[in-house]
Amino acid sequence: MKLSWQRLRIRPKHRFATSQWHTDEKETIVLQLEHAGVVGEGEIVPSSLYGQSLESSEAALAAARPLLGDDPFAIEAIVQRLTAELNDQRATVDGLDAALHDWVGKKLGVPAWRLLGLEQPRKQTTFTIGVADPELTRTKVDEALAAGFDALKIKVGTPTDDDTLGYIRSKFDGPLFLDANMAWSPREAGARISALARYRPTIIEQPLDRADWEYMQPLRGLGVAPIFADESCERPADVVRLHGYVDGINIKFNKCGGIREALKMIALARGLGMKVMLGCFVCSSLAIAPALTIASLVDYAGLDGALLLAEDPYEGIERTGGLLSLSDAPGLGVRRR
Template structure:
């Protein structure tokens, strides 16, 4: 068994800004790490989208992958025992969950190819009940954001980045352009706990479906108070990383944004989905700016959730893998082994 990693640079169609400092795609370059597992003549692939906010970089991902070749006990001798493998990896690399997510994906892709079935099928799921994805609109001048909204006319739900002094001006223009669209507002920690309720009140006239991460992560008492008093449902994103966060958030929000990159991949995301159901929290499945390889891992389990925000590959100008299709505004995996990559660049 041989593990390897390779950097891959792709490009976003547009600059993509959010309210949280350091959270934006600066320029158009999007750098990812593609992880490969070669075993028994088959290559499984996964993508890591490390986010410095969560303490990971391209270098730290590559370091974790190197450890797999140095310490064979981390993977063990049974590649099909993914749950056990991921438990070991999360114990050892708790702060490297984007790396673990890529390894988890490569294992699922490898198994799917060995069995000749798509990953979603080996998980006992289907593509029939996959919810429509929202399309994300990054922060920009109000006129530019409206232009992006018009380009996204095929999507019934829009994830609008907010958290600036021009939110009301922007949303008034957007509502005029798309009176029927579901508007999901993502503040990315952009408000203080003291101002959040006033801001929510001001934006409620645009009838948003929910408001995501209104205040900086780590202020659960404030989040609970805002959730209890807000006329609009509140969702957590930056506050929810791994399974342990779900129960802490019970009563503090209406829903959670689960991302494979944050939690460590498909196995950990499944644990979070089941915990969220038990805690009566709505579940959104989200992503970073990722190629269709990274997004396909999330789409494989998207029939289990309430809301889908898996548009990262659609925001790229040079998506290389072709692992997904768009059926109206639903992002679906192919009915092909593993993640069904139609292009496997010789990285």
């Protein structure tokens, strides 16, 4: 298999910020796996939260070369070698996992979702309103509603929470997902969450620091909304550890390593009676397509990473209001514009 890669520059339409960080412009890495005249593509979206950078990802790609072997159909075996050898560089595993599914689908002339025995992806996504000053927040909310999004995700944990949520609830009665991105201490979280009850949240995501996961258990008893772990839940073993402490988990492909590892997390969570959502970072449609491929298996999807861009370098994902769908094009179903 021949492996090559390039950096990809992408820019959000508005500065994208949470209670912890912001993005004005970023780079991801697009990789190509070529074998037998067919090219599979994937995108690496490194996150510093998980010890990943562009540089560490490129080093991991170089280290991955001898692990790929000469049979791209053996996706599971390849991904197991990659996860064993690349340590924290799961964003790189994710990009390679995506390219392998794309390659096999294109080689066989079938979409990746069909390869996996799944139904055609057609999933409602939340649209994220990042942290911003009140005026820009209102503009973003108005734009999201005008664009037909029917589930919103709000980054909370800032002094402007009440202003933002009050404005949204004056115009929007639909599902509202609140993500604190680790903003609160165990001492204050109960009061903070109780104060958000009047906005009728659908879920509350990662109220505490990722190391404070044990303190999320009593927050479930507040009865405000199901408590989901995001930063505290990276890989399959984390699902087992978190059972009983949270109601659900947010799976992201750059945390776990792509489709194969995500399927294991979903199976574990389902077996343990936990809810599941799929999330993402700001990225192009090339990194959204693999997650959308398996989105029929989860309760909620926050796959708006490419919808936040001023221009998406990849096309192929259809959007109708808040509904994202993939066609029956072979592989991941997206291509460079």
